[in-house]
Amino acid sequence: MxxxxxxxxxxxxxxxxxxxxxxxxxxxxxxxxxxxxxxxxxxxxxxxxxxxxxxxxxxxxxxxxxxxxxxxxxxxxxxxxxxxxSPEAMLNDKSVLRALLLENVEKVIALETRVASDAPKVAFADQVSAAPDAISISQAAKTLGTGRTRLAAFLRQKGWLTRTNEPYQDKINSGLLDVKIGSWEHPEKGLQRSVTALVTGKGLAKLHQLFTAH
Structure with a gap:
């Protein structure tokens, strides 16, 4: 007072x-x-x-x-x-009840708006999490609605891939990328190792955010 x-x-x-x-x-x-x-x-x-x-x-x-x-x-x-x-006084005060009702309506509207805006992101994450295996960059590009060359360039720019499109170890350790190790016979150099970068479900969800913002 x-x-x-x-x-x-x-x-x-x-x-x-x-x-x-x-x-x-x-x-x-x-x-x-x-x-x-x-x-x-x-x-x-x-x-x-x-x-x-x-x-x-x-x-x-x-x-x-x-x-x-x-x-x-x-x-x-x-x-x-x-x-x-006191609660009793508030329940008997129509002006207080109107203010409380308006405040709760505004909170509900804000929550519904946020849920609606997040729905595509949630659906995308659920879809990716359901994938059993990592996918190739070409498949990831198709999922993201772009081309393989453009996505690979984007991954190199963001420090996910080396100049030869091999994944950096920290991205593998963080579960964003994986690799497929193969071998092939070169006519002059003999047996050669091949490393194919794969995008995991976690990596695809992260790329969806980065690529959309980009």
Whole structure:
């Protein structure tokens, strides 16, 4: 409760309430440990003026030295403030119910919008997770709606593939790519190793995000 409201309820001058509040806080806490109850308000001349914003305990202690009518006014005001925050009072207040209903409707609309926007991503991830094996870059490109050459260039640019289209080890370790090791007979060089990069389900889901953003 602000010192201005206390002044209005008790009929005392605000500067007198401020004086009484300072004295009370010094007596309660001492000069070195005063709590930070200070605030400000805009006066009629549009200038900032000081006030106090007191919790219930300090408000009641302050008015304990006032006459019974002043104390009753402050206690009644605190009772009203607390009743407004109680569930029973809120259920009986139509304006509060309307505000709560509007707030929940807005949350539901926002959630439905997010679910709708995420649905294609979720469906894509589910489809990829269901794939039993890793797929070739050509198959991945077809799934992503692009060409193999373009996807391979994109993977090299992003640091997934080397210049010879072999997967980097960190991408294999992270489960984004895999390899198929094969061999073939060169007419002059003899037996040669072949490394074919494969895109895993996890990698395809990640590529879907990166490639779409690109």
């Amino acid at each position: 602000s010192s201005r409201e206390i002044a209005e309820l008790t009929g005392k001058r605000h500067d007198h309430v401020m004086r009484d509040t300072r004295k009370m806080l010094v007596e309660l806490h001492g000069e070195e440990a005063l709590p930070k109850f200070g605030g400000s308000y805009t006066g009629q001349d549009n200038t900032a003026r000081p006030c106090f914003n007191l919790p219930k305990r300090e408000s009641l202690i302050l008015v304990s030295g006032y006459d019974v009518h002043m104390r009753a006014a402050i206690i009644d005001r605190w009772q009203l403030l607390e009743d407004r925050r």
